[in-house]
Amino acid sequence: MENFILEMDKGELHVHLNGLVSSELVIKLLNNNIIDIPQGFDLEKDLNIIKPAKSLSSYLKPWDLLRFVPKSRSDLTLIVFDAFENLRKSNVRFVELRNSILYIALLNEVNVDVAMAWLLEDVSRASEFYDIKAGLILTVTRGDYSLEQLRSLLNAYIKLGKPDLIVGLDLAGNEDINVSSALAYEFVRAKTEFGLKITIHAGETGNFENIVIAVNDFKADRIGHGTAAIKSQPTLELLKEKDICVEVCPISNRLTNAVGESESHPVIEFINNEVPFVICSDNPSIHRSSITQDYIEFYRETKSSLHIKKMLEIQKKYSFIKGLSCK
Ligand SMILES: [Zn+2]
Structure with missing residues (x-):
């Protein structure tokens, strides 16, 4: 099965650009730019999470450094091409990349x-070079400035003539922070006005109510992680009834401790309850891993070769990139 998985064509619907770029390149770029490495940070070790983190905040430690790259236009190009090179190694045929963009503007003092x-x-050039179809998802972070972030991203999107390459919106970050109804309203408005699809990181840290809010208030088309859905039968049924696809990231879920060591992965309950799902990698380079390894981990947990074999078709069906299903 491992060889079959390695060689099969794949789609990737949940991956963060910063988590896909190789750590080696990040270290090189950081060294070139002579930034002050935060105290107590070991470049060789702390850019990667390979054992379950004690908390989500300790899982996020690599981002203390990742936020210092790219420091130039050409560094961004290197990052994007390296990310696509990593996708090619796993035979990814289409990808929806996520990024919040605002830190790139801030770091490089541009609008x-x-x-x-x-x-x-860069995404468009790399997509062509590697022959991997691509879409970009704009990520908004949960917090006091979510609404400003979203508005600033949408203003830029409009200014650039609503490029087709941008396919969706994402909400990520600390799920304990309550989201405002104004934020949900703006997400829905962007969906209605511009046809942008919506995916929300929800139910990753144990709160199934965030999944319900994502579906009902944000009109989410897909849910990132959604592991807490298994705590609530009505939530599982809501996902099934509304045909909301869960982006399952098996390795990430273990390393963030969203799924504990002694627990079986919630994807088993998704299968039992006919909740649609796709296998994704989230931050493969942070995990010193790849989406191939996520498929292998999925197979180890479920022993379902049927889902592996159907995965590409399922990914095409739920992808925000238009025209994938047409032969
Ligand atoms: Zn994610």
């Missing part, structure tokens, strides 16, 4: 629309 145009150009 958000400039940073967005850089990223779009």
Whole structure:
């Protein structure tokens, strides 16, 4: 099965650009730019999470450094091409990359629309070079400034003429922070007005109510992780009835401790309850891993070769990139 998985064509619907770029490249770029490495940070070790983290905040430690790259236009190009090179190694045929873009603008002292145009150009070139179809998802972080972030991203999107390459919106970050109804309203407005699809990181840290909010208030088309759905039968049924696809990231879920060591993975309950799902990798390079390893981990947990064999078709069905299903 491992060889079959390695060689099969794959789609990737949940991966963060910062978590896909190789740590070796990040170290090289950090060294070139002579930034002050935060105290107590070991470059060789702390950019990777290979054992279950004690908490989500300790899982997020690599981002203390990742937020210092790219420090130039050309560094961004290197990052994007390296990310696509990693996808190619796993035979990924289409990818939806996520990024919040605002830190790129801040780091390089350019407007958000400039940073967005850089990223779009690089993703478009790398997509063509590697023959991997691509879409970009704009990530908003949960917190006091979510609404400002979303508005600033949407303004840049409009200024650039609503590029087709941008396919969706994502909400990520600390799930304990309550989201405002104004934020949900803006997500839905973007969906209605611009046809952007919506995916929400929800139910990763144990709170199934965030999944219900994502579906009902944010009109989410897909849910990131959604592991807590198994705590609530009505939530599982809601996902099934509304045909909301869960982005299952087996390795990430173990390393963030969303799924504890002694627990079986919730994807087994998704299968039992006919909740649609896709296998994704989240932050493969942080895990010193790849989406191939996530498929292998999924197979180890479920022993379902049927889902592996059907996965590409399922990914095409739920992808935000248009036209994948048409032969
Ligand atoms: Zn994620």
